[in-house]
Amino acid sequence: MSVEYLQVAEDEGEEPIELPTEDDGTLLLSTLSAQFPGSSGLKYRNPETKAMRGVRLSEGRLHPPPEIGWGSQIFYCVFPKENKRKSDDNLENSTAKTKRMETKLRCTDLIVLGLPWKTTEQNLREYFETFGEVLMAQVKKDPKTGQSKGFGFIRFASYESQMRVLAQRHMIDGRWCDVKVPNSKEGLIQQVPCKVFIGRCTEELTADDLREYFGKYGEVTDVFIPKPFRAFSFVTFLDPEVAQSLCGEDHIIKGVSVHVSNAAPKSETRGGGYGGGGPRGGNHGNNRSGPGPDGPGMYQQRYNPGPNQGNWNNQGPRGNIDMPNLQALGITGQGQQSSNQQGCNPLGLGLNLSALPMNPALVAAALNQAGWGLIGNLQNQPEPNFNQGFNNGPNNNSGNTPNGSNQGGSSNPGFLNWMNQGGQNQDGGQWPRPPPQQDQANKGFLKFLGLVLKSGASGRLKTDFVWRILKKIFIRLIIKYLILNSVFSLMEERAFCGY
DNA sequence: GTTGAGCGTT
Secondary structure, rough: OOOOEEEOOOOOOOEEEEEOOOOOOOHHHHHHHHHOOOOOEEEEOOOOOEEEEEOOOOOOOEEEOOOOOOOOEEEEOOOOOOOOOHHHHHHHOOOOHHHHHHHHHOOEEEEEEEEOOOOOOHHHHHHHOOOOEEEEEEEEEEOOOEEEEEEEEEEEEEHHHHHHHHHOOEEEEEEEEEOOHHHHHHHOOOOOOOOOEEEEEOOOOOOHHHHHHHHOOOEEEEEEOOOOOOOOEEEOOOOOOHHHHHOOEEEEEOOEEEEEEEOOOOOOOOOOOOOOOOOOOOOOOOOOOOOOOOOOOOOHEEEEEEEOOOOOOOOOOOOOOOOOOOOOOOOOOOOOHHHHHHHOOOOOOOHHHHHHHOOOHHHHHHHOOOOOOOOHHHHOOOOOOOHHHOOOOOOOOOOOOOOOOOOHHHHHHHHHHHHHHOOOOOOOOOOOOOOOOOHHHHHHHHHHHHHHHHHHOOOHHHHHHHHHHHHHHHHHHHHHHHHHHHHHHHHHHHHHHHO
């Protein structure tokens, strides 16, 4: 198969280099950066308008312009600029925040692993000088033989260069090398998160959408959207300052209002956390196994699922379970349901499950797997038929007989039925769910109350009985509510860790 | 003369 080449030059007037394209006609960003270290994209001069036009970049692949293809056009490298937020320029100087950031953004020595034996300190320096001023470059050698140990250290003058170098792999003298913060420096470097949490996402928002939108605030080095859909995503910026500046803001992307917040854990005690720290801050675990030289890029692998993927029961060594970022998840704590739906919510404490920007089926699955049915275990209550309220199976309208025909043998059919708004078959994930026609759950419960009140017992007894039940229900609901929050916390943390 | 995960004689 013949390989198509395209001509790329560092800039206009420079001599172009021919770069090989892939089978699908795209050019790998890694191929580009192997020849032009530090370059983040391509542009070309549009023959019609004479203006520079950018080349589409998606998933680490540069796509040929649809109008002209690669052709014989010369393409020019794009190098990221210090593209801070223009509107905030006047805030950049001499604010306390900036000063504080500056002290955090100091450079450190970086270890370069995987150097070819032949690479000299001079080679190393020359390679990394394309990213910025290099203050130090050393190759570690065996003192006796003088032979390289295959790794070395570099130090940049500017933090931006350091970030850029850390954000990618490097082809040095024919070998792919990793640059990392040395173990000896980990923990000593103050971590500034580059990653932000994007809440209230919809399924329509693609990684490209997010990359394109947030790219206007600064260079985006990674976009991560959990699969299956979980209504949030992570965007990583090259510049932690850009990331920080966006936190707390609401942004409208393709008509969707998303909320940006810090992806960093809210508390020190949170399990997992930011493994390793360092300026990359957010490379959780960094279980980099090394992509092929022409792999799709170095970002996806940061989120390699661990062995516990998808197992909601396996919490691992968690210090505690704390509150999730409910606001970022779009949960305000204020119930927003219309009055006729209010009773459908068995929690009834302002937590509006119907409005959750996550798939209720997922919540149900998580709760079920974790053994935390919301309502199911209420079936074991001594109070007769209490679960009727949440278990309106087709054969069960009298309110006098327990409904034994649970769907799929679920251990907590009440909750699942509630999820399905009154005993209909599970629809397997249709969401958002259409509003219920009727509050059947409420009806069942009221029917039960009616039976009690209509009984022959004295008024005092009845009141006492009802009051006792209500108290019990209330306490249970609070417990459920807390458990649910913990589940959200767990879900968020899982997502946060890349699971 | 060989090797290919690691972590630096300051």
